[in-house]
Each structure stands twice: as structure tokens, then as C-alpha cells.
Amino acid sequence: MQNIGFIGLGIMGTPMALHMLRAGRNLHFYARRPEVKADFESLGATYHHSPEEVAKHSEIIIINVATSNDVEEVIFGQNGIIHSAKPGTIVIDMGTTSANTTKRIAAQLRNKRIDMLDAPVSGGEQGAIDATLSIMVGGDAAVVKKAMPIFESLGTRIVHIGDHGAGQIAKACNQIIIAETIVAVSEALHLAAQSGVDPAKVREALLGGFANSKVLEIHGKRMLENNYKPGFKANLHRKDMHLAIEQANTVGANLPSALHAMQCIDRLVLKGHGELDSSAVHLVSED
């Protein structure tokens, strides 16, 4: 039976780790929060005191932590994976992190004959629970093939985008499109409201045509109802937009509308609304 290591049992990681258990895999995990430890132990998973200990027992290690720094700490830190992982181990970063950092980490792991994949997801908490995530994968084709059964137990659309970091670049594209579309819908609803026209009627009319999108459907509704319960928190979308703009700056891409969307999310967060859904950009898009 395959031994899967799992590090990072947050909002996304928890349902994803549960799918590993349901698929009958041995789950080895490390978690900082004690309540997570007890829950997963009661389901038959094995707790370890560090990423290093997890790596000792795992052929594939899934990391689902917030930032590139956290990934580096989990891998290269004092009790990191690097100190015990056997050659042939596959490390999969499923969080949204920096493409540049991913490339560097993959090269360092390669020196130890450890394989890495970047495999960020979209679909949110519900997608993680339902195992309907979209998974954007970067890395070697042979390694992607080995990890495919894992991905297939987590998502319904799995695309091998390209080499190391390519998954993160696809995710950056995803995040800028969503942010820019949120701004677009927000501006349209502001234009309607300020023109004395019912924005709900406008949204209703637009849902049938070329202006339709998931963002108009779901975030447009949030804006009309002024209900910004997340969803996807502005704090996290902000982090992702900064990663995307960092990537754009690395390759010299000029993305003025993405930059504007990032600044809207920045403003929202700096006003103290980072815990709201990122569609709350509607509150500041006209400032």
C-alpha cells in the first residue's frame, strides 16, 4: 500500500488528506494544531513530530502550506524533508507559491534524486471536499504519471502544463483573470447603480450573454447581496496577485489591468477587510 505524507492540514489540505484515507492509502502527517492531530489519528492516519519524520515513511509527500517560505522551511528547515527523504521520493507542492522558488527548490531536490511537482489547484474548499478540483501541474512527465492516481482522487481536470513552475504560472493566470473579472463586474454594477438602474436586473440580463462568467454568477450575486462571507479570502487572493505580478516582473510582462486589480485588493485588505471574500473589492473598486 502506498504511503502518502501530508504536511499542511488547513482548509484545503484537510479534505484533500481525507480523500487519501478514503482511497485506502497509508497517511503520514505532520500538523501544528493539536485538534487536527487527534482527528486524523482517530481515522487511522499516523502522526509524526516533524516533516523529517513524515518523509521517512512516505513515497509521496504532499505539501499544502501558505507561502513559498513555508515550503522551503518544510523541505530544507532543521527538521525538513530533505534530511530523511529517500531517492525517488516525490514531493508535491499543492499550494499557490512562487514559480521562481519552485524552480529553485526542484533543482536542489534533484541533486538528492528527489522529484518535485508543483500542482496548485483551483475550485476552492468545496472543490476540495467534492474532489472536483482543477489541478495545474508542473514538472517531469514521468513523475506526473506516477502522481496521477493521487491527482485523480482529488480533482476532475488535471492538466500537465509544463516544466517545473508551469503549474504555478497557470495558477497565476487563473488568479489574475478572476481578480480582473471581479473588477469588471464590480465596475458594471457600480455604473448601473450610479445611473439609477437596478444592478440586479442588469446582472439578470447579462447572465444570458457573452458577458457571462462564473464571476458574474457567483461574485456578482455576492456584490448585490453585500454578503462577503468567504469563499476565498482577500488576504489570500492578495498574496496570489503579488506572486503573479512578481512573475510578470520576472519575465517583463506588462499587465496593467492585473496590476490595477491587485491594487484594489491591496486597498481592500489595508482597510481591514482581508478576511472577507475577495469579491468585496466591490467596496473599494471605485475609490
Added chain:
Amino acid sequence: MQNIGFIGLGIMGTPMALHMLRAGRNLHFYARRPEVKADFESLGATYHHSPEEVAKHSEIIIINVATSNDVEEVIFGQNGIIHSAKPGTIVIDMGTTSANTTKRIAAQLRNKRIDMLDAPVSGGEQGAIDATLSIMVGGDAAVVKKAMPIFESLGTRIVHIGDHGAGQIAKACNQIIIAETIVAVSEALHLAAQSGVDPAKVREALLGGFANSKVLEIHGKRMLENNYKPGFKANLHRKDMHLAIEQANTVGANLPSALHAMQCIDRLVLKGHGELDSSAVHLVSED
């Protein structure tokens, strides 16, 4: 049998007028192009030498011309509708024109006891052919009710948005969302390409998630294939964006992302690409 007047038998007007004939209505039309005249006469429609003559024979008059100036000419010009339309006539402007001008025209017609509706559409030529347009209607509810059978023979989503001009405001919202989403998708595909990642793979991954939209589906494909056969011409989208920004300026709405999208389309047109589909913004969005 109801007598319908039709003025403006262009790309959109022609299939819409054909639906009037198919529904068994008497069609009275005015057209500047002689080939249109012969075609419609052969189908049993009656040609007239001016909008004034059309109005003499019609209870409802549909106008489908390019600009607000054209609408004013058709209504108030030397041989305009105003000189012969009977009280109770309904004039419907189905083109994309200025909300402010619409309000003024409606007020002037009201003095002659002529009713007006603004009823711009979305769905493009194919939607007009298939009678699956979305129709955004502004004007009095009682008049909308009288015109509803007409709308129902042309579209599948008919929303009475509000008072005179409200249809045009909804259309402006539609056009800015489409333009801004085109820019968003374009920026994402540029970011991927410049990062050395296959934009087609990125689009494929994103189609399954929250970044999905009609624009990603259809215009994203156009961008990947570098195929900008219209579709909806940049010249027309440009006109509509200027109307939307005019409306924003009238009510003091601040729409920086819409303004940026307008300027992208401006640049595209000024480079001589006005006859391409407006998704050709991809050619200039990084300039």
C-alpha cells in the same frame, strides 16, 4: 395583422426583420442599399422611400442603426418618423446608442403621444439568426408589455431593466464587462507565453474553474489561434465603450479598468485593425 416598420437592415437588422416576416407580420421597411430592397420585397415586405413613409403604415417601428445621430435623423430628420407617426405608435431603438440621447428622444416623442423603448441586444449575428438574443429593455412597463410579442420572436432572455435609457445602460455594462474580460484573458495568455508556458494548456486548465467565462472559451481560442475574423468588430466595440465611458462621466462613476480596456480598443483601431474582432485587443494589450 400587425404592421411592423423596420429601419436599418444591416448585419443584425436583417435576420431580425426576417423573424418578423416568419411570424406572419406585415413588414414595412426603409433601406438605403438597393440589394436589401429587392431581397425583402421578394419575401413579401413593402419598401418605402423614407422613414416617414414607413411610419405612416406601422403601429410599431423598429430602428436598428449604428449611432445615436442616425437614430435622431431617422426620427426627427427631414423625412423622419415624427412627421407621420400616429399617436400610440411605438418606436423601438434596438441598436446600441446613448442612454442620455435616448431619454431626450423619448421625452420629445412623448409630446406627440408616441411611445419609445430602448431595447439593445446581445448575442451577436448568430443570436439574431437563431432568435436567441438577450434583450435589455428600457421604457414604460405598459409599452414593454405591448412590444413583448416582438421581443419574444427575437430573443430568449428579455429583461425590462427600468425607465427610458435603462436598456442602454445595461448594454453599456455588458460591453464593459466583455472588454475588461478580454483584457484579463489576454494578459493571462501573455503572462503564460512570456513565461515560456504553453497558453493553450493554461486555457485548458482554467476552463474548468472559477476563471471560466464565455470570453475565455471563445475569445481565448481566437487569441491562441491568432484568428480575429469577426465576430464583433473592434470598430463597434470601440463605439460602445465610448458610450459606456460617456455614461460613466455623466453620473460620475469611476471605472479605471473599463477606461483602460477602452484605450486598448482605441489603440487597436488606430493601428488599422478596426475590422477585426475586438478580441484582437490581444495584439495590443501589452503595448
